[in-house]
Amino acid sequence: MRPFTLRHHLARPARALATVAVLAACAAADTADGGTPTEPTPPGSGQQNPSAGFVTGTVVDAAGRPLAGVQVFADNTLFYNTNAIGVTDAQGRYRIDVRQPIGTWHMTAQLTRTFAGRSYRFYLHPDVDTPFPGVDGAVRNFDWRLSGQTADGGFFGGPVYTHVDPRGWMADAEVDIEDIELTFTPVGPLVDGSTGAVHTIRLGGPAADKYVPIGKYRVTARWAPAGRPPRDAVLRLTNADAAYAAQLEVLWPTDGSGSIRMLELDVSAP
Structure with a gap:
């Protein structure tokens, strides 16, 4: 008989986020340079032509349906606690200006849902989890998963x-x-x-x-x-x-x- 032990797994701590800018969803145009938003493609489409200075993308659930109202965070990796935030529109699309401050950016997304009288906050799964230069821009799509492994090696659920x-x-x-x-x-x-x-x-x-x-x-x-x-x-x-x-x-x-x-x-x- 093996000795009695306690079996458990600890939840991962939530990431601390500080907001310095709240930006429009992907449908909003950039008034500073007169540019117009590009149309992002669904997750997995492999779009390779991002808009310089902007990060765009689409957020869907496990069935591929667009998710509105998801907060998408662009975190500048050079300046501590510097984040820009976008919110997805009815088609699950977002667009965030990452021209300033200069540097590289890493993307995360959060979804809040009320279930059985309780509010739950979920981190979503990125199709690409690597930082990118803001001057180049990028396409980063997300999907909502209830199970499986997270991008940083943890587990959903x-x-x-x-x-x-x-x-x-x-x-x-x-x-x-x-x-x-x-x-x-x-x-x-x-x-x-x-x-x-x-x-x-x-x-x-x-x-x-x-x-x-x-x-x-x-x-x-x-x-x-x-x-x-x-x-x-x-x-x-x-x-x-x-x-x-x-x-x-x-x-x-x-x-x-x-x-x-x-x-x-x-x-x-x-």
Whole structure:
């Protein structure tokens, strides 16, 4: 029997952003030089002809539908905390002037959605995640993903932190807590309106499995060792001052800014 341990994954901290300019969406023309906005192409189209001094792009959801009202941030990599912001229009397009201050720029995008009475803030996935010279301009498209790996090596989705109470398992000397499974069954659509799928977390499984697409779920737990009959477990929300139950209905908590926090669960033998 392996020693009892706690299995968890920490949420990535949200990026700090300071705004020095709020710019029009892609439909707005630049009045300083009389220029007109170029039409960006959808993500994955491989457009190679950006407008000098401007970054443009399109933001879509997982089904390819345009997303309006998304905040897109151009962060100057030379001057600390210098950002220009664009907001997508009804076609999911944006256009940001990056001529000043001089230097290279890195792009990010954020989307806020209210789901089941809670406000959630999501970082979107860029089609290209490298900085570019402002004088040259660039095309940077984004899409909203609920799962998978992020551009910086993390994972999309809500992280799950599991505390295992060893007291109920002590009678079975062969219990390995890495064989404990949590099953998340969707209750209704996910935060983006799509149909969710059953998601299983095995405590001894890969880190990516411990991030779940944001939605409302019914959660159950069991001990499921290979070659042996599974045994049901009970669970509860950590620090909830509640009794253990055979199943829970859960939503991911958020902080005051809408950043997704860990869903913490206690698991024990029945």
